[in-house]
Amino acid sequence: MAxxxxxxxxxxxxxxSSRDRLIAAAQQLYWEQGVSSxxxxxxMQVSGVGQGSLYHHFPAKxxxxxxxxxxxxxxxxxxxxxxxxxxxxxxxxxxxxLTRPRDALAGCRVGRLTYEQYVIDxxxxxxxxxxxxxxxxxxxxxxxxxxxxxxxxxxxRRAYAAVALIQGGYVLSRALDEPAALDSAVSGFVDVLxxxxxLP
Amino acid sequence: MAxxxxxxxxxxxxxxSSRDRLIAAAQQLYWEQGVSSxxxxxxMQVSGVGQGSLYHHFPAKxxxxxxxxxxxxxxxxxxxxxxxxxxxxxxxxxxxxLTRPRDALAGCRVGRLTYEQYVIDxxxxxxxxxxxxxxxxxxxxxxxxxxxxxxxxxxxRRAYAAVALIQGGYVLSRALDEPAALDSAVSGFVDVLxxxxxLP
DNA sequence: GTCTATACCATGATAGAC
DNA sequence: GTCTATCATGGTATAGAC
Numbered sequence: 001m002a003x004x005x006x007x008x009x010x011x012x013x014x015x016x017s018s019r020d021r022l023i024a025a026a027q028q029l030y031w032e033q034g035v036s037s038x039x040x041x042x043x044m045q046v047s048g049v050g051q052g053s054l055y056h057h058f059p060a061k062x063x064x065x066x067x068x069x070x071x072x073x074x075x076x077x078x079x080x081x082x083x084x085x086x087x088x089x090x091x092x093x094x095x096x097x098l099t100r101p102r103d104a105l106a107g108c109r110v111g112r113l114t115y116e117q118y119v120i121d122x123x124x125x126x127x128x129x130x131x132x133x134x135x136x137x138x139x140x141x142x143x144x145x146x147x148x149x150x151x152x153x154x155x156x157r158r159a160y161a162a163v164a165l166i167q168g169g170y171v172l173s174r175a176l177d178e179p180a181a182l183d184s185a186v187s188g189f190v191d192v193l194x195x196x197x198x199l200p
Numbered sequence: 201m202a203x204x205x206x207x208x209x210x211x212x213x214x215x216x217s218s219r220d221r222l223i224a225a226a227q228q229l230y231w232e233q234g235v236s237s238x239x240x241x242x243x244m245q246v247s248g249v250g251q252g253s254l255y256h257h258f259p260a261k262x263x264x265x266x267x268x269x270x271x272x273x274x275x276x277x278x279x280x281x282x283x284x285x286x287x288x289x290x291x292x293x294x295x296x297x298l299t300r301p302r303d304a305l306a307g308c309r310v311g312r313l314t315y316e317q318y319v320i321d322x323x324x325x326x327x328x329x330x331x332x333x334x335x336x337x338x339x340x341x342x343x344x345x346x347x348x349x350x351x352x353x354x355x356x357r358r359a360y361a362a363v364a365l366i367q368g369g370y371v372l373s374r375a376l377d378e379p380a381a382l383d384s385a386v387s388g389f390v391d392v393l394x395x396x397x398x399l400p
Numbered sequence: 401g402t403c404t405a406t407a408c409c410a411t412g413a414t415a416g417a418c
Numbered sequence: 419g420t421c422t423a424t425c426a427t428g429g430t431a432t433a434g435a436c
Contacts, residue, residue, distance in 0.1 A: 406433080414423100
């Protein structure tokens with residue numbers, strides 16, 4: 001990555017380079033079936049790039065995974081940042097982040113990596129995932145902190161809860177094969193956030 | 201399972217049968233490193249059972265996985281049921297379930313299966329996972345429903361939120377390599393449940 | 401940069417003796 | 419029920435020509 005002086009091409013470029021097509025194919029396959037289940041052969045087929053080219057651009061599967069995960073994390077963070085730092089009132093930004101339409105059955109592209117042994121065993125693959133959640137939680141905490149009468153501990157705990165809720169909603173939707181499970185979980189959280197609490 | 205007439209041995213039996221040791225080893229390995237990463241060889245080594253015995257008791261890896269996952273799900277459900285149907289007031293039962301000490305870095309033995317391609321692709325493996333979450337959510341919903349002024353939709357949504365929160369807490373703890381992340385998420389949820397809401 | 405052919409190894413499973 | 423030996427497959431990577 002660091003020694004790659006190639007000029008960046010636009011993501012939607014009509015004729016993406018072999019390297020970009022390999023990364024895009026890997027991203028898609030990782031999302032659909034996980035990293036360890038994705039073989040170099042499959043990446044070649046989906047990308048339409050030959051075997052020689054794959055191993056020319058990436059010395060091994062590991063380096064391809066590193067590149068693909070880095071792009072996935074950067075994209076996901078950019079989306080969240082756009083929602084959470086827009087000009088809207090804090091309350092609206094929070095609701096917008098929580099209720100954004102998500103492909104619940106597909107799962108979180110980043111969160112699922114935490115249960116992938118192939119990723120866990122490899123610090124270079126693990127680090128982007130850690131950074132993603134660190135920054136996402138910080139973004140959410142900053143929004144909670146804008147609300148009146150919120151101390152630092154309170155905003156911090158609520159940020160962990162909000163991000164965990166989304167991740168767990170994905171898990172429930174997948175387990176139950178029920179896209180609406182994530183929505184139900186979010187609704188329940190928003191209910192209690194709205195002060196319509198539950199404990200006497 | 202249905203055609204197995206062998207007399208059940210106590211779980212903590214001094215001399216467990218080969219079959220039971222195989223299942224126990226598989227459970228442990230599935231928890232530590234996932235199902236697809238766990239090879240029959242590893243199960244043999246951990247259980248101390250030879251290869252011939254493994255394939256005598258289980259025709260293939262698939263049947264071993266089925267048996268091990270069934271036991272894991274049954275155990276996890278029994279634990280949750282004990283907490284959620286005890287004699288304590290509803291509020292206490294809920295808090296007890298949410299704040300039970302958990303090995304956050306290890307992840308949820310059941311929840312992690314939702315991101316395992318090996319499990320997803322196999323209905324026989326998938327069904328116990330679905331049942332686990334269906335029943336767990338129902339148990340939690342029943343407790344919420346005991347609280348005053350709670351309609352059915354409200355208890356349902358809160359149950360989804362509570363279960364999702366735990367699952368997502370595991371994901372965060374693993375992603376951040378930070379056992380306390382799950383605790384923070386739970387605390388944030390309990391904060392808002394306590395009516396100490398957040399949105400103006 | 402890209403291609404085809406090939407080597408290597410772990411996995412998942414079978415065979416057949418005891 | 420348990421053992422050892424063996425096999426077939428497919429994933430990962432390398433070699434070397436173009």
